[in-house]
Amino acid sequence: MGHFNTSFGGGFILVGFSDWPQLELILFVLISIFYSLTLLGNATIIAVSQLDLQLHKPMYFFLSHLSFLDICYTTSTVPQLLINLHGLDRAISYGGCVAQLFISLALGSTECVLLVVMAVDRYAAVCRPLHYTALMHPLLCQVLAITSWMGGFLNSLIQTGLMMAIPLCGHQLNHFFCEMPVFLKLACEDTSGTEVKMFVARAIILVFPIALILGSYARIASVVLKVKSMTGCRKALGTCGSHLLVVSLFYGSAIYTYLQPMGTYSESEGKFVALFYTIVTPMLNPLIYTLRNKDVKGALWKIAGRGTDLG
Numbered sequence: 001m002g003h004f005n006t007s008f009g010g011g012f013i014l015v016g017f018s019d020w021p022q023l024e025l026i027l028f029v030l031i032s033i034f035y036s037l038t039l040l041g042n043a044t045i046i047a048v049s050q051l052d053l054q055l056h057k058p059m060y061f062f063l064s065h066l067s068f069l070d071i072c073y074t075t076s077t078v079p080q081l082l083i084n085l086h087g088l089d090r091a092i093s094y095g096g097c098v099a100q101l102f103i104s105l106a107l108g109s110t111e112c113v114l115l116v117v118m119a120v121d122r123y124a125a126v127c128r129p130l131h132y133t134a135l136m137h138p139l140l141c142q143v144l145a146i147t148s149w150m151g152g153f154l155n156s157l158i159q160t161g162l163m164m165a166i167p168l169c170g171h172q173l174n175h176f177f178c179e180m181p182v183f184l185k186l187a188c189e190d191t192s193g194t195e196v197k198m199f200v201a202r203a204i205i206l207v208f209p210i211a212l213i214l215g216s217y218a219r220i221a222s223v224v225l226k227v228k229s230m231t232g233c234r235k236a237l238g239t240c241g242s243h244l245l246v247v248s249l250f251y252g253s254a255i256y257t258y259l260q261p262m263g264t265y266s267e268s269e270g271k272f273v274a275l276f277y278t279i280v281t282p283m284l285n286p287l288i289y290t291l292r293n294k295d296v297k298g299a300l301w302k303i304a305g306r307g308t309d310l311g
Contacts, residue, residue: 011093016084016176017271028085031275034283035078041286042067045296052299058136059125060296062118063289065145066246069114070282073107076100077177077278084176097178102160104177104278108254109205110152115247116209117144122240123216127223155205162198166191174267179274181257181265202258210251217244242289249284253277 017024045067049060077100084090092100124135163180169188173179180198184191220240253276290296 011091012097012171012173012178013090014080014084014092014176014178015172015174016081016090018090019268024085024087028082031078031082031085031279034279035074035082038074038279038283038286039071041283041290042071044300045286045289048296048299048303051303055295055299058121058138058141059118061138061141062114062121062145065148066111066114066118067286069107069111070285073104073111074279074282076103076107081176092178097173098160098164101163101178101180101183102156105159105180106153106156108152108277109155110149111250112205112209112254113148113151114145115243115250116212117148118243119213119216119247120144122243123220126220126240152205155201159198159201162194162201166194175271175274177274177278179257179270181270182267185265185267199259206251206255206259210247210255213247245288246281246285249281250277253281 017027046064049055049064080092080100121136124132128135159180163183166184167188168183168186170186173182174185175182184195217240253273257270257273257277290300
């Protein structure tokens with residue numbers, strides 16, 4: 001931070017949506033509702049997966065990790081955004097900003113890897129049904145989940161370390177949280193070399209996983225097309241459709257933000273796209289899995305029925 005303007009005490013001002021003051025109250029209400037639904041929906045998925053023995057399967061084990069990730073990811077940014085929208089405090093310390101950058105990158109990167117693991121699980125379920133139980137052993141599932149978390153945090157550590165080495169000028173971040181592309185906009189000197197390294201790191205955590213996911217689903221599609229039974233075909237598509245929809249929502253917005261050249265990055269557009277992948281997608285994930293999954297819906301009805309009986 002050699003050239004950083006220290007007149008603000010080494011911190012930043014998050015501009016947020018102050019450029020559109022007429023939207024701030026609307027956004028505050030909507031985001032509060034979305035955040036509440038995110039916490040409720042994902043906590044419900046975790047609870048149901050633990051309480052119903054029929055959901056003690058690899059798919060729901062990974063789904064619980066995804067739900068926990070979504071809770072943590074939204075919580076790393078939304079409370080700060082709500083304070084910002086309320087106009088109470090738009091400031092964030094340098095340490096707080098770096099911590100937010102590291103945590104949000106780590107959780108987002110972990111989700112990239114975890115979605116690959118979930119695709120591999122679906123591949124094994126559809127393409128190797130007779131060996132599925134042996135292949136997706138509980139110990140292997142735990143190892144894959146831990147690997148997802150470790151891979152995400154390692155990627156974040158590398159990118160945050162590279163970011164901290166860049167001298168910054170100014171203290172206004174034109175965003176609602178400490179986001180990598182906005183940090184680079186404050187660079188005091190040419191950062192081409194660092195940007196290339198960071199781009200490579202982002203490409204590895206985004207492009208390589210999406211290639212593996214698409215490869216898995218290409219193989220699944222080839223197997224499904226050979227299934228003569230319509231019931232079997234629908235079942236195979238049902239087990240994969242929810243995951244594929246989540247992948248499309250998450251990777252579409254992430255690739256738009258992190259893989260476009262810095263010269264074409266629009267801070268205004270970036271803020272609204274960020275709303276999508278930090279708030280809307282985590283809220284939709286439990287709805288997608290619940291509405292499209294008979295096992296989860298059945299478990300919810302059973303638990304609700306027990307509660308009614310106890311009442």
